[in-house]
Amino acid sequence: MQAPVQLTISPRLAKNIRRNVKERMIELILMLAALVAVATTFAIVGVLLYESLSFFKTVSVVEFFTDTQWTPLFEEAHYGIMPLVSGTLTTSAIALAVAVPIGTIAAIFLSEFASHKTRETIKPILELLVGVPTVVFGYFALFFVTPLLQSIYPELPSFNMLGAGIVMGIMIIPYIASMSEDAMRAVPMSMREGSYAMGATRFQTAIKVVTPAAVSGIVAAYILAISRAVGETMVVAIAAGQQPNLTFNPLESAATITAYIVQVAMGDLPHGSIGYQSIFAAGLVLMAMTLSFNIIGHWVRKKYRESY
Amino acid sequence: MEHKASVLENLADVRAMIKRHKRNDTLFAAIGLLCLMFGLVTLMLLFWQLIADGYPKFNIDFLTEFPSRRAGRAGLLSAWVGSLLVMVVTFLTAVPVGVAAGLYLEEYAPKNWFTDLIEINVSNLAGVPSIIYGLLALGLFVYMLDFGQSILTAGLTLGLLILPIVIVSTREAIRSIPVSIREAAYGVGATKWQVVYDHVFKYSYGGILTGIIIGMARALGETAPIITIGALTFIAFLPPSPITTEPPFLNFEWLSSGFTVMPIQMFNWLSRPDHAFHVNAAATGALIIIVTLLMNGTAIWLRYKIRKNIKW
Amino acid sequence: MATVTTAIKAEARDLNFFYSNGARALKGISMPLYENKITALIGPSGCGKSTFLRCFNRMHDLYPGNKYQGQIVMHPDNTNVLDAGVDPIEVRMRISMVFQKPNPFPKSIYENVAYGLRVRGENNKRIMDDKVEEALKGAALWSEVKDRLHDLAFNLSGGQQQRLCIARALATDPEIMLFDEPTSALDPIATANIEELMVELRSKLTILVVTHNMQQAARVSDYTAYMYLGELIEYDDTDKIFTNPGRKETEDYITGKFG
Numbered sequence: 105m106q107a108p109v110q111l112t113i114s115p116r117l118a119k120n121i122r123r124n125v126k127e128r129m130i131e132l133i134l135m136l137a138a139l140v141a142v143a144t145t146f147a148i149v150g151v152l153l154y155e156s157l158s159f160f161k162t163v164s165v166v167e168f169f170t171d172t173q174w175t176p177l178f179e180e181a182h183y184g185i186m187p188l189v190s191g192t193l194t195t196s197a198i199a200l201a202v203a204v205p206i207g208t209i210a211a212i213f214l215s216e217f218a219s220h221k222t223r224e225t226i227k228p229i230l231e232l233l234v235g236v237p238t239v240v241f242g243y244f245a246l247f248f249v250t251p252l253l254q255s256i257y258p259e260l261p262s263f264n265m266l267g268a269g270i271v272m273g274i275m276i277i278p279y280i281a282s283m284s285e286d287a288m289r290a291v292p293m294s295m296r297e298g299s300y301a302m303g304a305t306r307f308q309t310a311i312k313v314v315t316p317a318a319v320s321g322i323v324a325a326y327i328l329a330i331s332r333a334v335g336e337t338m339v340v341a342i343a344a345g346q347q348p349n350l351t352f353n354p355l356e357s358a359a360t361i362t363a364y365i366v367q368v369a370m371g372d373l374p375h376g377s378i379g380y381q382s383i384f385a386a387g388l389v390l391m392a393m394t395l396s397f398n399i400i401g402h403w404v405r406k407k408y409r410e411s412y
Numbered sequence: 413m414e415h416k417a418s419v420l421e422n423l424a425d426v427r428a429m430i431k432r433h434k435r436n437d438t439l440f441a442a443i444g445l446l447c448l449m450f451g452l453v454t455l456m457l458l459f460w461q462l463i464a465d466g467y468p469k470f471n472i473d474f475l476t477e478f479p480s481r482r483a484g485r486a487g488l489l490s491a492w493v494g495s496l497l498v499m500v501v502t503f504l505t506a507v508p509v510g511v512a513a514g515l516y517l518e519e520y521a522p523k524n525w526f527t528d529l530i531e532i533n534v535s536n537l538a539g540v541p542s543i544i545y546g547l548l549a550l551g552l553f554v555y556m557l558d559f560g561q562s563i564l565t566a567g568l569t570l571g572l573l574i575l576p577i578v579i580v581s582t583r584e585a586i587r588s589i590p591v592s593i594r595e596a597a598y599g600v601g602a603t604k605w606q607v608v609y610d611h612v613f614k615y616s617y618g619g620i621l622t623g624i625i626i627g628m629a630r631a632l633g634e635t636a637p638i639i640t641i642g643a644l645t646f647i648a649f650l651p652p653s654p655i656t657t658e659p660p661f662l663n664f665e666w667l668s669s670g671f672t673v674m675p676i677q678m679f680n681w682l683s684r685p686d687h688a689f690h691v692n693a694a695a696t697g698a699l700i701i702i703v704t705l706l707m708n709g710t711a712i713w714l715r716y717k718i719r720k721n722i723k724w
Numbered sequence: 725m726a727t728v729t730t731a732i733k734a735e736a737r738d739l740n741f742f743y744s745n746g747a748r749a750l751k752g753i754s755m756p757l758y759e760n761k762i763t764a765l766i767g768p769s770g771c772g773k774s775t776f777l778r779c780f781n782r783m784h785d786l787y788p789g790n791k792y793q794g795q796i797v798m799h800p801d802n803t804n805v806l807d808a809g810v811d812p813i814e815v816r817m818r819i820s821m822v823f824q825k826p827n828p829f830p831k832s833i834y835e836n837v838a839y840g841l842r843v844r845g846e847n848n849k850r851i852m853d854d855k856v857e858e859a860l861k862g863a864a865l866w867s868e869v870k871d872r873l874h875d876l877a878f879n880l881s882g883g884q885q886q887r888l889c890i891a892r893a894l895a896t897d898p899e900i901m902l903f904d905e906p907t908s909a910l911d912p913i914a915t916a917n918i919e920e921l922m923v924e925l926r927s928k929l930t931i932l933v934v935t936h937n938m939q940q941a942a943r944v945s946d947y948t949a950y951m952y953l954g955e956l957i958e959y960d961d962t963d964k965i966f967t968n969p970g971r972k973e974t975e976d977y978i979t980g981k982f983g
Contacts, residue, residue, distance in 0.1 A: 114801030116818075119811040123603060130605045131520050137512030138521070141533045141579065144572050148544060151551035206447045213444025226448065228712045233455055235626065235708040237633020239675045240697045243682055244458045247465075247690065277451035305433045307440045328539065335541025337636035338675075342682065362543050362636065369546070369640045375555055383640075387547040391540070398539035522788060592827040598786060600840035600892060601817035610839070615830055 152391060155384030162378055168385070174348035174364070176382040177371075183382065185389055187348035191265065191358035192393075195340050196333035198269025198354055199276055204326060206273075207280030211322075214281065215288035216310040227285070233278040242342030245271035250343065257355070263345035266354040272339050276329050283328070287321020288314050320404050327401035331394045337362035361390045459701055466695030474695060479647065479677065486692055488699070490647040491677035494563070495632060497651060497666060498673055501567020502631045506574045507624055511613075513575075514582025514620075519608050538576035545573045546640025554641055561642045563651060564667040569637050574627035581623020585616035618718045622711045629707035633700055635675035647672040674700055733759040733900060733930040734780065734805075734819075737795040741775055744789025749775045751954045752794070757900065759799075762922060762931040764945035764962065766938055768977070772954040773934045777902050780805070780932065781819040782812035798900075817844065820893035821902040825909045826885035828877035828892075833860075833869050836877045836888055840896040855895050862928070863891035864921055883914025890921065901925065903933040907940065919944050938978060942966050950974045 160168070163183040171184025214223055250267035254260045260267075291314050299309040315322070345357030346367050359367070365383045373379045477487025517534075521527040549569035559565045589612050597607040613620075651669035654662065672680075674696055682693035734757045741750035749772045757763050765773040775784075782805065784790040795804040798818075805815045820840075828836050837856045846852060856873070860866040865887045869880070877888055886906060893901055903922065907915040922931060922944050935941050941948050942962060949959040950973070958965065958974045969975045976982045 111795070111797065111802055111804045111807070113807055113809045114803040117798070117801055117803050117805065117810045117814045119809055120814065123813070124811075127603055127605055131516075134512045134516035134520060137509045138516040138530050140509050140572075141513060141537060141575060142530055144537060144548075144575070145533045147552055148540065148548045151548050152544075155551055206450055209444050210448040210451055213441065213448055217441045217444055226452070228716070229452060231712055232705060232708050233452075235629055235633075235704055236455075237635070237675060237700055237704055239633065239635040239679055240462065240701055242679070243462065243693060243697050246682065248458065248461060274451070274454055278455075281448070281451060303430075305437045307437045308433065310440075331539055331541075335543065337541070337543045338679065341636075342679065362541070365543055365547070366636060366639050369550070369642055384547055384551065387544055391544055394539060394541055394544075395536065398536060401539075402535060590827075592823060592825060593829060595783065595786070596823065596827040596829065596889070596892075597839070597843075598783065599781065599816060599821040599823070600843065600896060601813050601820075602839075602843045603813055606843050610843075611829060 148391070152384055152388045155381050156388045158376075159378065159381035159385040162381075163385075172350050174359075176379050177368070177373075181378070184350075185361075185386065187350040188359060188361045188364055188386060189389070190350050190352055191340075191344065191348070191363070192334055192360040192390075194352050194354055194358065195265050195269040195272060195336075195344055195360055196330060198266060199272035199333040199336075200326070200330060202270055202273025203276040203280050203329060207277045207325075207329075208284055208322065210277065210281040211284035211288060212310050212315065215285045216306055216314060227282070230278040230282040230285075234282065236275075238275065238336060239338040239342070241271050241275045242338045244274075245339055245343035260355055261345070261357045263343060263357040264355060265340075265344050265358055268340050268342075268344035269354060271343065272333055272336055275336075275339065276332060279332065280325050280329050283325035284318070284322045287318040287325065290321065291317045320407050324401045324405035327397050327404065331397035331401065334397065335362065335390065335394045337366060341366040361386045365390075459698075462694050462701065463698045466691060466693075466698045468691055469695035470698075474692075478649075479672075479680075486681075486689070488674065488677060488696060490650060491672050491674045491696070493650055494647065494671035495673040497563050497654075498566045498570065498638075498671065499628060499632060501564060501667070502570040502574065503624075503628060505568055505571030506578050506627060506631075509571075510575050510578025510624075510627075511582050511620060514579045514586065515608055515613065517579070518583045518586040519604075519612060534576050534579050538580065541636075542573055542634055543636040543640055545569055546637030548572070549637060549641045560668060561670060562668045563671045565641055566638050566643060566671065566673070569641060570631040570634055573634065573637060574631050577627040577630065578620075578623050581626070582616070582620045585619025585623070586612055588619065589615050618714060622715045622718070625707050625711040625714070629704045629711070632707070633675055633704050635679055638673055638676055639679070643670075643672055643676055730761060731759045732756045732799055734796060734798045736776070736779075737797060739776070739779065739792070739794035739796060739806075741772075741779060741784070742791040742793070744787065749954050750779070753951075753956045755949055755956055755959050757930055757932055758947065759930050760926055760928075761946040762926055762933060762944055763947045763949065764941035765932065765934045765949050765951060766936075766941050766977075767951035767957075768982075769936065771951045773951050774904055775954075776951065777904055777932060777934050778821075780900065780902055781816045781821050782806070783821070785812050817896060818898055819900040819902065820896065820898035821904065822886070822889050822893055822906050824905045826882055826889050828880070828885050828888050830876065830878060832874045833877050833880070833888060834873040837891045837895050840892060844896065856891075859891040859895035860888075862894045862925070863887045864917065864924075865891055881914070883910050883917055886910060886914065886918060887921065890918075890925075894925075898929060900930045900932065903931065905934050905936060908936065915940075938966075950977060952977070 168183055168185055171182050172186060173182035173184050174187045175182045214226055245267045249271050250262060250264060253267055295313055295317055296309055299313040340360045341363040344360060344363060346359050346363060347357055348364065349356055349358035351358055364386055368379060368383045474487045475492065476489055477485060478489050480486040517527065517530060546569065549565055553559045553565040553568055554561060593611055594607055597611050647670060651666035651671060652663055654666050678693045678696040678700065681689040681696065736753050736755050739750055739753045740748065742748050753776060765776060767773050778784055779792060780796060792806045796806050797803065798805050803810065829839065834856055837859050838852050841852055841855055857866060860869060865884060868884060877885065880888060907918050910918065919940065922933065925931060933945065945962045947959065948962045948965040950957045950965065952973060958969060958971045960970065965974065966978060969978060
């Protein structure tokens with residue numbers, strides 16, 4: 105066997121410097137574009153923290169989390185975030201109470217009972233509905249659902265969390281249905297065949313085999329839906345009321361975190377005032393809530409993706 | 413379950429059980445259909461109601477008049493022009509950056525912690541509530557960079573907002589291009605960029621377009637971030653025209669102009685106590701829905717067509 | 725060893741190859757490729773024959789972590805194409821490749837063939853037209869497609885697509901052409917066409933072909949190499965390998981006792 109000899113490189117095969125530099129430049133430009141995503145995250149966190157820090161120079165963290173009133177724009181100002189959190193959680197809970205059962209059952213129907221043709225028709229419609237702008241849903245809450253509820257329960261105020269929550273729920277149904285259906289479709293056919301071979305019916309197969317197998321995907325859909333409900337702005341800003349109110353009673357009017365931010369932004373608060381800073385502190389709380397739901401949701405979904 | 417043995421012995425019992433199970437099947441199918449229809453039909457009814465409410469304003473004047481104190485005369489001119497101009501800025505920021513980022517992550521990025529960081533970032537950004545983008549824009553664009561409450565600020569904000577949508581759809585479209593095509597191109601001596609541009613990008617163009625349309629539809633309907641940067645709601649003027657009659661024929665003053673957009677105009681009108689304005693709000697809502705549904709419908713149709721045409 | 729009557733176009737010298745997971749796929753392979761001859765690589769699947777073939781045009785560079793050790797010297801340059809100072813793109817311009825499955829681009833027939841010229845910056849339409857015609861004739865496809873050069877390549881049959889891929893590889897006048905099981909996805913008639921074509925191409929260039937089909941190796945090649953578990957077991961005249969192999973392992977494989 106011949107020992108490797110060091111050879112010279114013929115110019116016809118040598119590295120083309122100009123071409124390599126050009127390729128490197130292109131790669132660099134593309135990488136900078138990808139870095140915009142990272143920069144955006146840092147900018148969001150940076151801006152929220154920066155303004156919140158000024159806010160927490162005036163307001164103690166303890167007061168922020170324990171005071172039961174939120175009145176930063178009043179003469180006698182209180183800075184307790186809890187009334188806004190309660191409004192956010194109540195409207196989100198109503199939305200989920202509507203969307204989770206209906207969305208899940210619709211998904212099971214679509215995945216296990218509907219014919220191929222029905223599914224192929226309905227699925228795009230669901231995707232279409234996910235894209236409807238939310239300001240439109242605010243209109244529905246204010247002018248259809250609340251009047252309808254008032255005809256059943258006349259004492260209901262015009263701005264209330266129930267109407268806003270229900271509409272938000274209707275808004276989220278296509279989202280949950282579509283994502284859960286995806287999870288159920290991902291369950292391999294062999295599992296269903298195994299169940300049918302034992303003499304199980306469609307319903308038994310759907311409930312006892314497919315749903316449990318797809319459970320983490322379905323749960324991920326719920327969690328991402330919660331995050332969506334918590335961060336939803338226009339429906340609650342329009343229909344749930346603008347008054348911070350520490351209550352979990354859906355029949356009352358109450359502001360959410362998002363509605364408060366909209367209310368302040370609509371007004372004319374000077375840059376740097378405590379009122380201006382307060383929306384960033386509220387935003388920071390909102391960001392922390394949605395981020396934790398998103399992380400859990402993605403984690404759960406990743407787990408189910410790995411399982412097949 | 414504890415009666416299993418005896419049930420199986422008795423044929424009549426088995427038949428009764430099967431019958432019962434079949435009844436459950438039908439019952440559940442009915443409930444399922446009902447739930448599905450509840451979701452779909454309610455939404456359809458609401459859209460229909462919105463169109464019916466806004467019907468009196470479905471005329472050309474509504475699109476050519478400025479907003480007014482008098483509901484009957486008020487129109488959408490400044491709002492739809494504002495939406496259009498904001499969308500131009502959004503398109504010009506989100507599309508090049510998003511597509512480039514998608515190409516980088518899918519074709520160039522090495523598998524390491526840094527790439528993981530970018531990926532986690534993108535998927536998290538997709539879940540950040542839109543109003544948070546509004547706060548980012550208020551702090552960063554309006555005050556720190558001093559862009560003011562302008563079309564530029566709004567366009568950049570929505571551009572960042574839809575960036576994850578464009579990136580994710582670009583990556584998904586690219587992923588469907590088989591390795592064999594890339595190897596074929598490398599095999600005849602193409603450089604990486606030639607492979608990426610001549611093949612990967614060109615063949616996934618349809619899928620990328622789908623994502624862009626969905627993103628733009630989302631941007632068109634977004635309200636919260638635009639309110640947060642403090643867009644004015646009563647605008648009775650148009651921004652300076654981007655095209656002029658004198659050289660250089662382009663004018664960028666419109667970028668720093670004040671503006672309003674259609675969803676904000678709708679929000680403004682439906683917050684008024686006077687019912688006459690609610691008709692305007694409904695008409696605006698109907699217009700927004702029709703345009704976004706058309707855009708999303710086009711995107712979904714396009715995606716369906718691409719799926720059907722895949723030949724590899 | 726065969727008596728050397730022709731020039732050596734390229735030779736592997738003590739070539740080792742490691743995949744990114746650390747697996748050693750080639751173990752000290754040394755063998756020449758003779759100019760204007762067809763050399764066939766045979767062996768059971770997983771023996772490293774495709775891995776070896778893909779070293780010649782540095783295809784392994786596309787995936788991070790892969791490592792070459794040793795040399796593949798190309799003549800007349802007397803240059804190790806695996807050297808870090810060598811541009812893999814320049815290598816691929818002179819050593820082209822035909823893949824296992826036909827992989828035309830979703831472009832027109834014309835653009836498929838012209839692509840190799842375009843990446844070299846060729847824009848002259850007349851030169852391009854001539855080159856495309858020449859390559860399609862060289863791949864015995866011209867008469868079948870000359871009236872529909874601007875049709876999508878996907879509309880061709882599998883055999884035609886593979887000949888189009890050969891035309892694409894031919895258009896840039898390569899010196900060596902690598903065939904990675906080029907007929908494994910084709911029917912017998914298309915296979916016969918491709919084999920005939922390879923024999924014709926031999927006058928223009930040097931060919932290295934991986935095949936899992938021993939009859940094919942016997943039919944088309946001048947030299948045959950038998951590989952097993954990343955090692956070169958035997959390399960000789962094709963006639964000798966198939967009639968009177970020097971090694972017991974080769975004989976077992978060829979007679980079907982194993983593999």
